Amino acid sequence: MKLTVIFLLLHLLHHIACEKSYVVTNEQLDAFEGDSESLVSFDTLRTIGEERALNGSFSFLGDMNNDDFKVSVELYSSPKSDGDYKRIVFDVPPTNICDCFKKFYVQFVQPSVREGDITNFPLVDEDSCPIPQGEFFIKKLIFNIEDWPDQVPRGLVKAIITFWNDGNNVGGLIVVVRIEDRDS
Numbered sequence: 065m066k067l068t069v070i071f072l073l074l075h076l077l078h079h080i081a082c083e084k085s086y087v088v089t090n091e092q093l094d095a096f097e098g099d100s101e102s103l104v105s106f107d108t109l110r111t112i113g114e115e116r117a118l119n120g121s122f123s124f125l126g127d128m129n130n131d132d133f134k135v136s137v138e139l140y141s142s143p144k145s146d147g148d149y150k151r152i153v154f155d156v157p158p159t160n161i162c163d164c165f166k167k168f169y170v171q172f173v174q175p176s177v178r179e180g181d182i183t184n185f186p187l188v189d190e191d192s193c194p195i196p197q198g199e200f201f202i203k204k205l206i207f208n209i210e211d212w213p214d215q216v217p218r219g220l221v222k223a224i225i226t227f228w229n230d231g232n233n234v235g236g237l238i239v240v241v242r243i244e245d246r247d248s
């Protein structure tokens with residue numbers, strides 16, 4: 065009995081501690097091609113339904129090893145959500161691809177795909193390398209923001225995620241999310 069109460073309290077505390085002061089909605093998704101060849105494709109990813117879930121598939125044309133492949137992320141913020149974007153400082157410069165997935169995919173995306181049949185992209189852990197070739201589905205992904213930072217800019221945030229092979233842009237995607245205070 066006592067144990068149950070303690071367990072419930074811990075559960076509640078954990079929940080309060082994890083509660084973020086903001087909510088995130090998918091706003092827009094656009095894939096782009098590489099400069100001379102495309103080795104990644106996000107063409108069929110879109111937002112669907114009222115909850116604007118991410119849905120579709122993406123493909124990697126070959127295995128991507130940590131030395132030849134990099135990923136960069138440029139971030140822009142439109143505080144008034146009017147499309148007037150300014151670059152913000154949390155950019156990720158071109159970073160070796162496996163390191164990038166272990167750090168950013170694990171923090172920002174993986175918590176959202178842990179339960180249910182949301183994606184067949186393999187779980188990323190310490191040993192994940194290379195990033196595997198394949199076509200992978202995403203079914204109705206809603207961002208789980210439990211591991212996201214506490215401080216994020218409000219308004220629209222645009223992330224330009226570019227994949228690089230030997231310094232050449234080989235495709236990527238632009239993700240726009242809307243970030244609002246939880247109680248507004």
Ligand SMILES: *[C@@H]1O[C@H](CO)[C@@H](O)[C@H](O)[C@H]1NC(C)=O
Pocket residue numbers: 112119120121201202203204
């Ligand atoms: C959602 O994505 C899945 C997996 O790619 C696909 O089979 C399904 O047709 C998509 N649904 C919609 C409404 O686009």
